[in-house]
Amino acid sequence: MAYPFTDEHEMIRMAARGFLQDWYDGGAGPERIYQSGKAYDSRAWAGFAGELGMAAIAIDEAYGGASLGDLGRVIVMEELGASLCSLPFLTTCGIVADLIDGIGTDEIKQDVLPKIAAGEMRAAYLDGHDAKDKRVYNTVYADCVDTIFLSRRAGDAIEVVSIPTEANGLIITPEKTMDPTRSFCAVDWSGVAPLDMTVIGKTTQIQLNEIVMRSFISLAAECVGGAQKCLDMTLEYAAQRVQFDRPIASFQAIKHRCADMFICIEAARSAVYAAALAAPDDKTEAALIAKAYAVDAYFKITGDAIQLHGGIGFTWEYPLHFFFKRARANRSMFGSAPRDYDRLATLIFEDVA
Amino acid sequence: MSQTSNLRAEFSAWMHANFCGEYECLRGRATPGDEDAFPGLRLKWEREMGAAGWIGVGWPKAYGGRDASLEDLVSFNEEYARHGGPGRAGHIGETLLAPTIIAYGTEAQKQKYLPGIKAGTEFWCQGYSEPNAGSDLSNIKTKARLENGRWIINGQKIWTSLAMDSDYIFVVARAEDGSVGRCGLVFLLVKLDQVGIDIRPIKQMSGTAEFNEVFFEGAMCDEADIIGGIGDGWKIAMALLGFERGASTLGQQMIFADEFRQIASLAKRNGMMQDPMIRQRIAKAYAGLKIMRFTALRTLEASQGGELSKEGYMSKIFWASWHRDLGELAMDVMGASAEILDDGEYNKLQKLFLFSRSDTIYGGTNQIQRNIIAERALGMPKEPRGGGIVIKG
Numbered sequence: 011m012a013y014p015f016t017d018e019h020e021m022i023r024m025a026a027r028g029f030l031q032d033w034y035d036g037g038a039g040p041e042r043i044y045q046s047g048k049a050y051d052s053r054a055w056a057g058f059a060g061e062l063g064m065a066a067i068a069i070d071e072a073y074g075g076a077s078l079g080d081l082g083r084v085i086v087m088e089e090l091g092a093s094l095c096s097l098p099f100l101t102t103c104g105i106v107a108d109l110i111d112g113i114g115t116d117e118i119k120q121d122v123l124p125k126i127a128a129g130e131m132r133a134a135y136l137d138g139h140d141a142k143d144k145r146v147y148n149t150v151y152a153d154c155v156d157t158i159f160l161s162r163r164a165g166d167a168i169e170v171v172s173i174p175t176e177a178n179g180l181i182i183t184p185e186k187t188m189d190p191t192r193s194f195c196a197v198d199w200s201g202v203a204p205l206d207m208t209v210i211g212k213t214t215q216i217q218l219n220e221i222v223m224r225s226f227i228s229l230a231a232e233c234v235g236g237a238q239k240c241l242d243m244t245l246e247y248a249a250q251r252v253q254f255d256r257p258i259a260s261f262q263a264i265k266h267r268c269a270d271m272f273i274c275i276e277a278a279r280s281a282v283y284a285a286a287l288a289a290p291d292d293k294t295e296a297a298l299i300a301k302a303y304a305v306d307a308y309f310k311i312t313g314d315a316i317q318l319h320g321g322i323g324f325t326w327e328y329p330l331h332f333f334f335k336r337a338r339a340n341r342s343m344f345g346s347a348p349r350d351y352d353r354l355a356t357l358i359f360e361d362v363a
Numbered sequence: 364m365s366q367t368s369n370l371r372a373e374f375s376a377w378m379h380a381n382f383c384g385e386y387e388c389l390r391g392r393a394t395p396g397d398e399d400a401f402p403g404l405r406l407k408w409e410r411e412m413g414a415a416g417w418i419g420v421g422w423p424k425a426y427g428g429r430d431a432s433l434e435d436l437v438s439f440n441e442e443y444a445r446h447g448g449p450g451r452a453g454h455i456g457e458t459l460l461a462p463t464i465i466a467y468g469t470e471a472q473k474q475k476y477l478p479g480i481k482a483g484t485e486f487w488c489q490g491y492s493e494p495n496a497g498s499d500l501s502n503i504k505t506k507a508r509l510e511n512g513r514w515i516i517n518g519q520k521i522w523t524s525l526a527m528d529s530d531y532i533f534v535v536a537r538a539e540d541g542s543v544g545r546c547g548l549v550f551l552l553v554k555l556d557q558v559g560i561d562i563r564p565i566k567q568m569s570g571t572a573e574f575n576e577v578f579f580e581g582a583m584c585d586e587a588d589i590i591g592g593i594g595d596g597w598k599i600a601m602a603l604l605g606f607e608r609g610a611s612t613l614g615q616q617m618i619f620a621d622e623f624r625q626i627a628s629l630a631k632r633n634g635m636m637q638d639p640m641i642r643q644r645i646a647k648a649y650a651g652l653k654i655m656r657f658t659a660l661r662t663l664e665a666s667q668g669g670e671l672s673k674e675g676y677m678s679k680i681f682w683a684s685w686h687r688d689l690g691e692l693a694m695d696v697m698g699a700s701a702e703i704l705d706d707g708e709y710n711k712l713q714k715l716f717l718f719s720r721s722d723t724i725y726g727g728t729n730q731i732q733r734n735i736i737a738e739r740a741l742g743m744p745k746e747p748r749g750g751g752i753v754i755k756g
């Protein structure tokens with residue numbers, strides 16, 4: 011096992027990988043999800059989050075979790091990324107768990123966190139601050155969860171409320187997306203009665219940003235996991251594909267492209283691990299770097315992988331296109347990499363004389 | 364990494380008390396390619412470091428070192444950079460040759476060569492590259508033969524950094540007639556000040572002349588001045604390069620961080636920070652710095668556990684490319700004034716821009732680094748030699 015992981019981490023990784031690679035099944039898993047027309051697999055959630063205990067990974071021990079923090083989440087997200095198995099882990103065990111932990115009352119923590127840890131609650135997060143007519147597009151996982159956590163303006167403050175997805179008047183419309191393996195929905199809560207909303211707590215825009223940005227690290231880890239899988243597939247293919255009487259892996263143009271893919275992935279990996287370990291004061295900056303670097307890396311690697319596979323890389327049958335589409339979708343999750351870098355530039359210029 | 368020993372505090376206090384006064388003008392002069400500034404004072408500074416026992420802190424106690432742990436070495440290098448200590452004139456001797464002598468040399472060699480390095484009074488340069496042995500280093504043609512208890516050396520080295528300021532050169536030469544490639548080589552320790560050696564500086568695109576041609580015509584050294592035996596030259600030469608990586612990388616990164624801050628601060632003052640493209644590049648350069656640091660920690664942690672981790676292979680190409688890009692960014696941040704020479708001299712950023720073009724060449728070019736990554740980290744097939752291509756002319 012390699013720094014910064016311990017033997018315990020490594021055991022968790024192996025358990026997650028075993029489950030998810032069986033699910034992935036050489037690309038059959040993502041294809042099955044595509045065929046089902048529902049970008050979510052409830053059986054996989056039950057097995058992975060519940061039976062295998064992965065939902066508990068970053069939840070505090072006091073609430074039935076494993077207290078493994080961001081590093082624990084990184085492990086899970088890398089493996090989810092490598093398999094493309096789309097489960098609402100990022101929102102349930104990431105943003106929502108952090109929101110409740112950060113701003114919820116003791117009573118709410120005691121009610122919700124153990125359910126999340128046990129894999130019994132699935133949650134999506136909705137930023138409704140600037141929503142016109144109480145309607146938002148592109149909410150990830152809204153149709154595969156039981157509770158939606160909505161943040162909205164309340165005077166100068168931000169208020170977070172939860173809405174059960176079966177609430178009357180809540181309209182969740184799945185969108186058809188280029189990446190068919192992860193759900194995005196339009197959510198309209200204009201018809202939901204105030205009684206169906208439970209106030210979780212109040213916060214400031216700054217604190218909310220900090221909480222949400224912690225999950226940038228998880229998104230970045232998903233990118234690293236997916237990118238590594240694409241490089242592995244490319245190396246395997248290049249070793250066995252023969253042209254001009256030699257394996258294409260022996261061509262320097264191929265070797266150098268693979269070397270660049272390796273550099274790019276390892277750099278992204280460093281950014282992600284550094285962010286997972288960062289002290290609270292450095293978290294936001296480190297999370298920005300990890301996300302911006304990793305989403306760029308993932309997209310580049312998936313494109314390279316298709317190129318190095320030749321014609322077969324362009325087929326639907328070969329699963330590379332699913333990774334390519336996921337990488338593309340990640341470029342617009344939580345805002346774009348150029349926007350992240352611009353925010354980072356602002357932080358840098360505040361800091362220098 | 365935890366900090367348990369007090370070496371950091373001790374060294375920091377020493378730097379604070381001693382790196383001042385006449386040495387003030389050396390502060391922050393750590394950019395490669397800047398070695399020509401105040402050469403005499405730099406040598407004096409080396410002696411100052413040596414006299415206080417700050418050269419060779421990582422060596423075993425038996426040879427005057429402090430047997431410092433990896434963590435302490437990292438702290439030492441970070442403190443040096445933090446205090447703005449100048450580029451180390453003696454680093455080839457201290458961090459490359461000395462560990463090689465300690466690992467592979469005889470007791471007599473240790474007694475003869477380590478004290479001068481430790482005192483900061485004797486300087487070394489690296490005689491590997493030849494006109495026809497660059498990336499293809501094993502194609503060495505310089506010859507060495509034993510005669511009456513001495514090695515007689517004939518041939519030529521090139522691109523030898525700092526040879527003009529050095530006392531000794533370590534030379535990889537061919538000792539067995541008719542041998543090719545990695546076989547038949549020797550690793551010799553040779554005094555530069557002798558009639559059989561001629562050093563000719565080569566002017567670089569940076570305007571200065573840190574590197575040189577070194578000609579050997581019947582140059583001599585003692586029969587005992589060989590590390591390893593006849594035929595071990597390649598092994599020793601590669602082992603020496605292995606010492607190049609390690610604790611000093613974190614110190615180097617602090618120098619990079621300093622250069623970066625200078626560029627960001629200039630962008631803030633001259634308004635370039637408003638330019639969206641410059642903002643993107645500044646942010647990416649900063650991200651690169653953080654990534655370098657964490658990658659180095661991953662590698663160092665693995666090496667402490669006795670493992671060679673794969674990501675270690677990316678360090679050279681990553682920092683070299685990053686530094687080259689930083690040089691380009693520096694010029695774009697300077698804008699039109701990038702073209703202007705104040706007092707007819709290159710300023711620090713112009714030097715950075717010009718000299719960083721060599722970062723992706725020396726110590727294994729970027730292309731060679733990619734070959735190494737592909738073959739060693741990714742297990743891809745090795746490059747063929749020759750390959751049946753007819754050489755014209």
Ligand SMILES: Cc1cc2nc3c(=O)[nH]c(=O)nc-3n(C[C@H](O)[C@H](O)[C@H](O)COP(=O)(O)OP(=O)(O)OC[C@H]3O[C@@H](n4cnc5c(N)ncnc54)[C@H](O)[C@@H]3O)c2cc1C
Nearest residue numbers: 489490491492497498522523524721724725726727728730
């Ligand atoms: C500033 C500076 C300081 C130096 N200091 C020293 C020193 O102190 N001591 C010392 O011994 N040497 C020193 N060198 C030499 C340096 O190590 C060599 O320049 C370097 O190894 C490249 O060799 P070359 O110049 O012969 O280029 P070549 O090997 O001829 O390379 C020319 C081009 O071909 C490419 N190329 C070569 N082989 C391959 C391959 N197999 N696959 C793909 N591309 C390939 C290279 O990447 C390069 O782009 C220094 C060089 C510089 C620039």
